Amino acid sequence: MTSPDPDALATFRSDLAAGRWEDAARALRRAVDPALDFTAAAALARQLGKLRAARAAAGAAPKRTLGLALLSNYTATQLAPLLDLFLFAAGVEASLYVPDYGTLRQEILDPGSELYRGAGGAGPGISTVILAASWRDLAHVPAPGARREEAAAAVAREVADWSSLWNALHARLGCQVVQNNFDAPPWRTLANHEARDPSGLASHVARVNVALQDAAPPFVTIHDQDHLAATHGRWTWGDERFFHLAKLACAPECQVDYAHSLASLVAAQQGRARKCMVLDLDNTLWGGVVGDDGVDGLRLGQGDAEGEAFAAFQRWAKGLRARGVLLAVCSKNDPAIAREAFDRHPGMVLRFEDVACFVANWTDKATNLRSIAEQLNIGLDSLVFVDDNPAERLLVRQLAPEVAVPELASDPAEYVRSVERHRYFQTVAMSDEDWRRADLYRADAARKGEEAAAGGLEAFLVSLRMVARVTPIDAASLERSAQLVNKSNQFNLTTRRYSTADVLRIAHDPGWVTLTVSLADRFGDNGLISVVLARADGDALEIDTWLMSCRVLKRGVEQLVLNRLGEAAAARGARVLRGTYVPTPKNGLVAEHYSGLGFRPMGSAGDGTTRWELDLAGRAPLPTHIAIAPS
Amino acid sequence: MPPTDDVLARLQQLLREVFGDDTLVVSDATTADDVDGWDSLMHVNIIIAIEKRFGVKFAAAEIASLKGEGQNLGTFRQLLTRKLASAKAPPG
Numbered sequence A: 001m002t003s004p005d006p007d008a009l010a011t012f013r014s015d016l017a018a019g020r021w022e023d024a025a026r027a028l029r030r031a032v033d034p035a036l037d038f039t040a041a042a043a044l045a046r047q048l049g050k051l052r053a054a055r056a057a058a059g060a061a062p063k064r065t066l067g068l069a070l071l072s073n074y075t076a077t078q079l080a081p082l083l084d085l086f087l088f089a090a091g092v093e094a095s096l097y098v099p100d101y102g103t104l105r106q107e108i109l110d111p112g113s114e115l116y117r118g119a120g121g122a123g124p125g126i127s128t129v130i131l132a133a134s135w136r137d138l139a140h141v142p143a144p145g146a147r148r149e150e151a152a153a154a155v156a157r158e159v160a161d162w163s164s165l166w167n168a169l170h171a172r173l174g175c176q177v178v179q180n181n182f183d184a185p186p187w188r189t190l191a192n193h194e195a196r197d198p199s200g201l202a203s204h205v206a207r208v209n210v211a212l213q214d215a216a217p218p219f220v221t222i223h224d225q226d227h228l229a230a231t232h233g234r235w236t237w238g239d240e241r242f243f244h245l246a247k248l249a250c251a252p253e254c255q256v257d258y259a260h261s262l263a264s265l266v267a268a269q270q271g272r273a274r275k276c277m278v279l280d281l282d283n284t285l286w287g288g289v290v291g292d293d294g295v296d297g298l299r300l301g302q303g304d305a306e307g308e309a310f311a312a313f314q315r316w317a318k319g320l321r322a323r324g325v326l327l328a329v330c331s332k333n334d335p336a337i338a339r340e341a342f343d344r345h346p347g348m349v350l351r352f353e354d355v356a357c358f359v360a361n362w363t364d365k366a367t368n369l370r371s372i373a374e375q376l377n378i379g380l381d382s383l384v385f386v387d388d389n390p391a392e393r394l395l396v397r398q399l400a401p402e403v404a405v406p407e408l409a410s411d412p413a414e415y416v417r418s419v420e421r422h423r424y425f426q427t428v429a430m431s432d433e434d435w436r437r438a439d440l441y442r443a444d445a446a447r448k449g450e451e452a453a454a455g456g457l458e459a460f461l462v463s464l465r466m467v468a469r470v471t472p473i474d475a476a477s478l479e480r481s482a483q484l485v486n487k488s489n490q491f492n493l494t495t496r497r498y499s500t501a502d503v504l505r506i507a508h509d510p511g512w513v514t515l516t517v518s519l520a521d522r523f524g525d526n527g528l529i530s531v532v533l534a535r536a537d538g539d540a541l542e543i544d545t546w547l548m549s550c551r552v553l554k555r556g557v558e559q560l561v562l563n564r565l566g567e568a569a570a571a572r573g574a575r576v577l578r579g580t581y582v583p584t585p586k587n588g589l590v591a592e593h594y595s596g597l598g599f600r601p602m603g604s605a606g607d608g609t610t611r612w613e614l615d616l617a618g619r620a621p622l623p624t625h626i627a628i629a630p631s
Numbered sequence B: 001m002p003p004t005d006d007v008l009a010r011l012q013q014l015l016r017e018v019f020g021d022d023t024l025v026v027s028d029a030t031t032a033d034d035v036d037g038w039d040s041l042m043h044v045n046i047i048i049a050i051e052k053r054f055g056v057k058f059a060a061a062e063i064a065s066l067k068g069e070g071q072n073l074g075t076f077r078q079l080l081t082r083k084l085a086s087a088k089a090p091p092g
Helices: A006-017 A021-031 A038-057 A079-089 A104-109 A148-173 A191-195 A201-215 A225-232 A240-246 A252-269 A305-322 A335-344 A365-375 A390-399 A412-420 A432-454 A457-464 A478-487 A500-508 A557-571 B006-019 B040-054 B060-065 B073-088
Strands: A066-071 A094-097 A126-131 A176-180 A220-223 A276-279 A326-332 A357-361 A383-386 A466-471 A512-521 A524-537 A540-548 A576-581 A600-604 A610-615 A626-628
Touching: A006 A021, A006 A038, A021 A038, A021 A079, A038 A079, A038 A252, A038 B006, A038 B040, A066 A079, A066 A104, A079 A094, A079 A252, A104 A148, A126 A148, A126 A252, A148 A176, A148 A201, A176 A252, A191 A201, A201 A220, A220 A252, A225 A252, A240 B040, A240 B060, A252 B040, A276 A305, A276 A365, A305 A326, A305 A412, A305 A432, A326 A365, A326 A432, A335 A357, A357 A365, A365 A383, A365 A390, A383 A412, A432 A524, A466 A557, A478 A500, A478 A512, A478 A524, A478 A540, A500 A512, A512 A557, A524 A557, A540 A557, A557 A576, B006 B040, B006 B073, B040 B060, B040 B073
Parallel strands: A066 A094, A066 A126, A126 A176, A176 A220, A276 A326, A276 A383, A326 A357, A466 A626, A540 A576
Antiparallel strands: A466 A512, A512 A524, A524 A540, A576 A610, A600 A610
């Protein structure tokens, strides 16, 4: 694809002209694609500018939710609007600060720089800083012929330099940092020996890149620019003409995908990554139609090229599942026949157990996708729908526009690329929970069966033999806690997002109380499932953030957390607990959370926000069926 | 009056796209100074668009010279026409 979907563009223009802002924004999002050529993408970025100007003139400007600085020693004037465009497409309204080129270090090291003096004006403060470095920024390249020890020292100096920049930024702004790793240039003066010789530039780049990953603290995300350069082709990526001419660090045509890659990381930090891949069956997971061709007539697995391509696609999907992306099936099929292919076809790589939610029926797919989202307790905007049938894709785009629907190549050998190029499942960190998520969801299904069998809820809870570990946020729980803070939508009382850096600061602040709960039961370990951040305020403890994974709803974890909060408050001499509920389209589940726990209402605001208070004097802990593990 | 030369007509269409202005009219005599917003950033964007859409490639020095003293769209068009012709010419 080099130009945007003309339908989306036409819809955008008419919605914009008619002042239908949300519809216009949705159409523009649909037109944005990482495979657009530079001229088309730049034109869309201009359309975004028009939309924003029109909205601002009508007094309907959306709130900017992210302050972002893009620092580079090279020209970023082409990259910045594209970055803004892809963030917008991912649902992030950013306000961008892009200082002049060549000022990366000055902006960070000068305490009086614009970066630290409220750059961006009235917008949100800068909470993410991108360091768009390239191989030309390497300051300690070993001299030709340098020995191994000298080259190792050069790597250490290079990493120490960048670490000091990260730390300076973090100390002043408390921000997240996105740091490019280094793109090895295409030429090799040492030819094939370049990668082996310690003084070779390619060798130095590779070593620095590994060392950067190892040195990066939780508030730094390394953006794998070198992988981008390799996938585009290094000669294409590093178009030297535009460097000599205009100091562009990489070829303009590559900047579209480069911007998309950066935006996907920032969006993932904002909790915008997708969570579940919903797969069609016939001609998507295998060749042929199982209802017509029968299980034995399917093209799948060894023996022919098409069958191997389908198997390769399944292997890729299985890899996603292993790292925590949920898989679901949505197919127009007889459920028993569809299931038979999973059980009986020798070429199947995906097992029936790999599928968190299996829907085979004759209902329209938009309705089925809504039901899948509901069953998995995730939003429609967490789904990616993969179907070879263009008519189904069109239907879902129209009736469930929140779902991401990639165009699928007609050749199954290109399915992986068709989906992967969108970076839907971008991730900034992996936790133990991610690696085990698919099994957790399967255990949930087993628990649901148990619940039905156990008769009463009380008896069921006892039979679960739950054990909780309650700790403040510490080094071990920091990343998972920050991940939950940034992606929990449903059981989340205030939906306040804090970066890993913010969470770290709060955890160390004596004015705050932090709580995390990990829960195990007889079916397995659920991992860390609840986070609370509370701030001391006079004689009260104010609950700023209270969130929980929906997988452990109605198990008594809320009561357990309240008991612990009460203890923590009493230990600090606080007399009351205060809570706030801020309604969002997704957290209706907890609207009555505080009243259910015995808090009394303290009034409400026009936007539906409610305030609650609980007196701690003479209060007895609430009963639960959860044992406490020694911490 | 619309441009009569085919390359010039295509250039005009492309400049309209790059500048986001459907009313832009150019001729051989047009210089960068005549077009609102044709700064060095836009110059790079114009070159990128021409290379991609016409399937040609400019040398770094050519790109720089096209915005220089005494240059106008006519010199631009002539260079482009030469490149298109040599791209079509049989090898040898």
